[in-house]
Amino acid sequence: MQTVNLSDILQTVEKIRMERHPDLDAAFLVDVVEAEQANQEDDAEALHAVQLAVQKSLDRLGGV
Amino acid sequence: MLNLTRLEVEGFGPFADLQIIEFPTGPGITVIYGENMRGKTSLLNAIRYAFFGTVLGRSSRVRRLHTISNRELATLGKFGFSVALFFEHDGQEYELVRECLPRIAIPESDADYDQRVRLRCGTMTLGPQERDRILQQIFPSEVSRFFLFDGELLQEYEELLISESDSGHRISEAVERILGVPIIKRGRMHLTQLSEDADKLAAREASKHTETQGLGNSLQQATEQREAHKNELTRLNADLQVMTDERAEIERYLQSVQKYSSILNERDDAATRVKEAARAEIETRTELQKVMATAWRSLLRDPVSAARESAQTETEKALNSLRMAFRAEAASAAHCGICEQDLDAAAVHRLRESVAGAGEPSPQVVAGIAATLAQLGSLGRFIATDSVGEVRLLWTRLQSLRVEQVVLEDKLKDLNTALSDADASAIRGSRASYAEILEKITIQKRAIEEQTQKIAEKDNSIQNLKRRIDAAGKSDVLASQARARLLRNAAEVFSAAVERYKSDLRKRVETTASELFLSMTTEKHDYAGLTINESYGLTIRHKDGHPEDARSAGAEHVVALALMGALQRNAPLRGPIVMDSPFGRLDDGHTSNVVQALPLMADQVVLLVYEGEVGRSEMRDLLGGKLLREYQLDKISARRTNIVPVR
Numbered sequence: 022m023q024t025v026n027l028s029d030i031l032q033t034v035e036k037i038r039m040e041r042h043p044d045l046d047a048a049f050l051v052d053v054v055e056a057e058q059a060n061q062e063d064d065a066e067a068l069h070a071v072q073l074a075v076q077k078s079l080d081r082l083g084g085v
Numbered sequence: 086m087l088n089l090t091r092l093e094v095e096g097f098g099p100f101a102d103l104q105i106i107e108f109p110t111g112p113g114i115t116v117i118y119g120e121n122m123r124g125k126t127s128l129l130n131a132i133r134y135a136f137f138g139t140v141l142g143r144s145s146r147v148r149r150l151h152t153i154s155n156r157e158l159a160t161l162g163k164f165g166f167s168v169a170l171f172f173e174h175d176g177q178e179y180e181l182v183r184e185c186l187p188r189i190a191i192p193e194s195d196a197d198y199d200q201r202v203r204l205r206c207g208t209m210t211l212g213p214q215e216r217d218r219i220l221q222q223i224f225p226s227e228v229s230r231f232f233l234f235d236g237e238l239l240q241e242y243e244e245l246l247i248s249e250s251d252s253g254h255r256i257s258e259a260v261e262r263i264l265g266v267p268i269i270k271r272g273r274m275h276l277t278q279l280s281e282d283a284d285k286l287a288a289r290e291a292s293k294h295t296e297t298q299g300l301g302n303s304l305q306q307a308t309e310q311r312e313a314h315k316n317e318l319t320r321l322n323a324d325l326q327v328m329t330d331e332r333a334e335i336e337r338y339l340q341s342v343q344k345y346s347s348i349l350n351e352r353d354d355a356a357t358r359v360k361e362a363a364r365a366e367i368e369t370r371t372e373l374q375k376v377m378a379t380a381w382r383s384l385l386r387d388p389v390s391a392a393r394e395s396a397q398t399e400t401e402k403a404l405n406s407l408r409m410a411f412r413a414e415a416a417s418a419a420h421c422g423i424c425e426q427d428l429d430a431a432a433v434h435r436l437r438e439s440v441a442g443a444g445e446p447s448p449q450v451v452a453g454i455a456a457t458l459a460q461l462g463s464l465g466r467f468i469a470t471d472s473v474g475e476v477r478l479l480w481t482r483l484q485s486l487r488v489e490q491v492v493l494e495d496k497l498k499d500l501n502t503a504l505s506d507a508d509a510s511a512i513r514g515s516r517a518s519y520a521e522i523l524e525k526i527t528i529q530k531r532a533i534e535e536q537t538q539k540i541a542e543k544d545n546s547i548q549n550l551k552r553r554i555d556a557a558g559k560s561d562v563l564a565s566q567a568r569a570r571l572l573r574n575a576a577e578v579f580s581a582a583v584e585r586y587k588s589d590l591r592k593r594v595e596t597t598a599s600e601l602f603l604s605m606t607t608e609k610h611d612y613a614g615l616t617i618n619e620s621y622g623l624t625i626r627h628k629d630g631h632p633e634d635a636r637s638a639g640a641e642h643v644v645a646l647a648l649m650g651a652l653q654r655n656a657p658l659r660g661p662i663v664m665d666s667p668f669g670r671l672d673d674g675h676t677s678n679v680v681q682a683l684p685l686m687a688d689q690v691v692l693l694v695y696e697g698e699v700g701r702s703e704m705r706d707l708l709g710g711k712l713l714r715e716y717q718l719d720k721i722s723a724r725r726t727n728i729v730p731v732r
Contacts, residue, residue, distance in 0.1 A: 027657065030268055033586040034578060041581065042574045050575060057272045062221055064275075071275045078571060 030054055049078035087223055087660035088173045088689050089132070096166035097134070098127030099726035101155040106728055108661075109713040112688040116704055117728070118696050119718030124726045125693035126235065129665040133233050135170035135183050137226045138200060145238065150185050150195050157724035164192050174223050180205040181220070224660065228263040230256070231652050235665035239645040242622075257620040264590050265657040269583045276576035281315075283569035284308045284547060290562045291554045297562060304550040311543035318536040325529045328522055335519045345507035346516075352500040352509075359493045366486040373479040376472050386469040393464040400461050403454040412436045590655060591617045598623055598644075598651035604682045605643045607674040615647065623648055638670045646679055650686035661689035668698040677707055684711040701731070 034050050056070030088110065095103040099122075106128075108115055119125045130140045130153075142148040154164045167184040182203045189197050204216040211219060230238060241256060261267065285308050291301030339346060415421045416436035419428045428436070555566055599614030602625070606612060615623040616632065623644050625633040633640070646667065653662065668676045680699055683690045694704075705712055715731035 027265075027268070029589070029657075030265060030582075030586060033589060034269070034582045037578045037581045037585060042578060045574050045578065046571070049571065050578060053272050053276065053575065053579070054268060057268045057275070061267065061271070062218060064271075067271060068275050068279070071272075071279060075279065075568065075571060079568060082567070 027054055027058055046078045046081060048081070049074055052077065086175065086688070089170065089661050089691070090173060090178075091169075091171035092128070092131065092135075093169040094128070094131045094166070095168075096155045096158055096163070097131050097168055098153060098155065098166075099124040099724060100127065100131075100728070101158050101725045102727070104726075104728040106716060107714070107730075108689070108691065111713065112684065113711045113713035114683055114690045114692055114708055115714045115716070116692045116694060116708075116712060117716045117718065118694060118701065118731070119726075120695060120720070122723070123718035123720055125695070125718065126665050128693060129233055129235065129663055131168045132170060132663055133229065135168045135181050136220065136224050137229065138183060138202070143237070150198055150200075151192060153185070155724065157722065162190065165198065178207060179223075225262065225658075227259050228658060230259060231263050231649060231656075231662075232660050233663045234649070234667070236642070236667050236669040239642055239649075239667060242641075242645040242648055253620055253622070260621045260652060261587070263652055263656045263658050264594075266583065266587060266590070269579055269586055273576060273579035273583055276572050276579055280569060280572035280576050281308065281312065283565065283572050284551075285312075287551070287554070287562065287565040287569045290565045291557075294557070294562065297554050297557045300550055300554050300557075301562075304547065304554065307543055307547045307550060311540055311547060314536055314540045314543060318533065318540065321529060321533045321536060325526065325533065328526050328529060332519070332522045332526065335515050335522065338515050339512075339519065342507060342512055342515075345504060345509075346512055348500055348503050349507070349509055349512055352497060352504060355493050355497050355500060359490055359497065362486050362490045362493065366483060366490070369479055369483045369486060373476065373483060376475050376479060379470060380472050380476055382468065382470045383473050385467070386471065389464055389467045389469065393461070393467075396457055396461040396464055400454070400457045403457055407454060409440050413440045416440065591619075591621065593655045594621065594648070594651045595623070597654050598647040601650040601682055601685060602643060602647035604685065605647060605675065605678040606640075607672075607678065615644065621648070639672060639675055642667075642670045643675055643679065646682075646686070650682070653687045654685075659688070661691060662687040663691040663693070665693045666695055666698065667692075668694070677703070680704065680707045683708070 031051060031054055034054060035047060038045050038047060038050055052074035053071055056074055057067055060067035060070055089108045090110065091108060092106045093103060094100045106115075106117070117125065117128060130148075134140050134153075140148045140150065140153055151164075154166055158164070164187040165185050167182065169180065169182045171178070171180050173179070180203075182201075182205075184201045185198050186201065187198055192198055202213075202216065204211045204220065206219065224232070285305065288301050288304035288308055291297040292305060293301070411423065413436075415423075415428060416433050419430075419433050420426070421428060551566065551569070554562055595615060595617035598617070602615050602623075603609055603612065611628060612633075613626045613628045613630075616626045617623055625640060625644065627633055649662065653659065668679065671679065676699055680692075683692065699707075701715070704715075717729050717731050719727045719729050721727055
C-alpha cells in the first residue's frame with residue numbers, strides 16, 4: 022500500500038518552482054521528493070539522500 | 086497496491102479450528118454473512134492482528150490478547166491463537182503469520198503469552214527489522230482506520246467538523262498521511278534543516294576572510310541565535326504536545342465518567358444544601374429562643390386585661406363611696422373639710438340631695454382604696470405583646486428545615502450509593518487539572534507565538550547579512566552560499582507546496598466525496614454535494630447553496646462512507662477496505678445505494694454483514710458481477726464458528 026503515485030506531489034512542487042524560483046534545479050526537487058518517499062520512516066536516511074541530491078544538483082550547475 | 090489473497094485463523098475468537106477465507110483476485114466485493122455473535126468483528130480483528138498485533142474492542146479500546154483465545158478450547162486447557170494473512174503488494178507475494186502462544190499451561194494475562202511474527206516475501210523470510218520496516222511501508226498503522234473499520238469508527242468522522250477537537254486533529258493527520266502530505270512536509274523539514282546547516286557553514290567561510298570577517302561573525306552569531314530560538318520553539322512545541330495529550334487524556338477520562346460526573350455534581354449540590362439547611366436551622370432556633378423569652382406575655386395578656394378591668398371597676402366604686410362620705414360629712418357639718426370653707430344652706434341642701442339614696446360607705450372599701458390603686462398601677466405597668474404569629478412562623482420554618490435536611494440526607498445516601506464505583510476525588514482532581522491545563526496551554530501558545538516572531542526577525546537579519554557577504558564575491562564563500570541558497574529556495578518551494586498540495590487535495594477529495602455521496606444518498610434531488618473544511622470534515626450542501634447543519638445519524642454515516650471512498654481514490658496509498666456491519670444507521674434505501682457504491686470505493690472490498698441488513702439475493706442483485714465471492718459464518722456452538730463458502 023506504499024506510495025506508488027507521486028505524480029500529484031511532483032506536479033505541485035514543479036508548479037511552485039516555476040512560480041517562485043524558475044532558476045531552481047527542477048531535477049533536484051524531484052530527487053528530494055523521491056528521497057522522502059523512499060525513506061518515510063527513516064529521518065537519517067532521508068537526510069542523507071537529500072544531501073546526495075544537493076551535491077548532484079551543485080555538480081550539475083558546474084561543480085560549485 | 087495491496088491485495089489480500091487468503092486468511093487463515095485458528096483459536097482466534099469463535100474460530101476454534103483452522104478456518105480459511107480465499108479472497109478472489111481482481112476488483113470486486115467479497116461478502117461474509119454472519120448473525121450477531123458469530124465472529125464478523127473477530128475476522129476484522131484477525132486482519133488487524135496480523136498486521137499490527139492489536140485487537141480492538143468497543144470505542145477502539147485495545148483488547149487484552151488473553152481474552153482472544155477461543156473459549157471452548159480454553160475450557161479444555163488449550164490457549165493461544167494464530168492468524169496467517171497472505172497478500173500481494175505491487176506484484177510481490179507475502180505471507181504474514183502472527184501467533185500468540187502461551188508460556189505456561191494456564192495463562193492468566195497477556196504477560197503469560199509469547200508473540201511470534203513471521204513475514205515471508207516470495208521465498209525469503211525477512212528478519213525482524215526488515216519485516217517491521219516492510220510492514221510499515223505496506224500498511225502504516227496510522228492509516229489503518231481508512232481500510233479496516235466498522236460503523237462505530239465511521240461515527241468518529243463527525244469530529245472532523247469540530248476544528249478544536251483533539252480526535253478530529255488526529256483523524257485529520259491520518260487523512261493527510263494517507264494522502265501523502267507527510268512526504269512534502271518531511272521534504273520541507275529536511276531542506277530547512279540542511280539550509281540552516283549550510284548557512285552556518287557559509288558564515289564560517291565568510292569569517293575566514295578579512296573583508297567579510299565582521300559580517301561572517303555576525304552571520305554566525307545570528308544563525309546561532311536563530312538555532313537557539315528554534316530549539317526553544319521545538320521545546321515549547323514538544324511541551325505543548327505533552328499538554329495537549331494530557332488535555333485529551335483528561336477529556337477522555339471525564340467523558341468516560343460523565344455519568345458519575347453529573348451524579349457527583351448533584352451530590353456536591355445536595356451536600357451544600359444540607360449544610361445550608363443545618364445552618365439555617367441553628368439561626369432559626371436561636372431566633373425562636375429569643376422570641377420565646379417574651380412569649381409568656383402573650384399568654385398573660387387576656388388575664389391581665391380582665392384583672393385590669395376588674396381593678397378599675399373596684400377602684401371607681403371605692404372612690405365613689407369615698408366621695409359620698411365626704412359629701413355627707415360636709416353636709417352634716419355645713420363645712421367642707423377639704424377646702425376648709427363653711428357651706429351656706431343652699432350648698433348643704435344640694436349636697437344632701439346628691440348623697441340621698443347612697444348607702445353608708447363601706448369601711449373596707451374605703452380602707453382598700455390604696456391597695457386597689459396599687460394593684461391597678463401594677464397591672465398598668467404590664468406590657469401586653471402578641472408574639473404568637475412570629476413563634477408559629479419560626480416553628481414552621483424550623484420544621485420545614487428539618488424535613489429538608491432529612492430529604493437531602495436521604496438523597497445523599499442514594500447518590501453516594503450510585504457513586505460507590507466511582508472515584509469522586511479523582512473526578513474532582515481531573516476537573517481541577519483540566520482547568521489548569523487549559524490555562525497552561527494558553528500561556529504556552531503565547532510563548533510559541535513570541536518565539537516564532539523572534540525567529541522571523543533573525544531570519545530577516547540573516548538574509549541581510551548574506552546579501553552583504555555575497556556582494557564581497559569571495560569564491561569559497563560563494564560556493565557555500567550557492568549550496569545554502571539552493572537549499573533555502575527548495576525549502577521555500579516545499580513549504581508553499583505543502584499548502585498548495587493540501588488545498589488541491591481538499592478540492593479533489595471534495596469532488597470525489599460529493600460524487601460518492603450523491604450516488605449513495607436517497608435525497609439526490611435536494612443535495613448538491615459536500616463541502617470540505619480545512620480538517621477534511623465534510624458538510625452536506627443543499628441545492629439552495631446552504632449547508633445542512635442538522636444532519637441525521639444516517640446522513641453522517643453516508644458522509645463518512647463518502648469520505649472513506651474519496652480518500653481511497655485520491656490517495657497514493659491503495660489497499661483493500663474491510664467493513665464490519667457498516668449499515669447500522671442506514672435505512673433500506675441508503676443501504677442499497679451504499680452496497681451499489683462499494684465497487685467505486687476501492688478495488689478490493691470485504692464486507693462483513695448481518696443478513697438482516699442486506700439479504701443474499703438482494704446483495705447479488707445490487708452487486709451483480711462485482712460480487713466475487715460469498716462466505717457465511719456457521720454456528721457450531723455459542724463458542725465455535727466455522728467459515729463456509731457460499732458460492
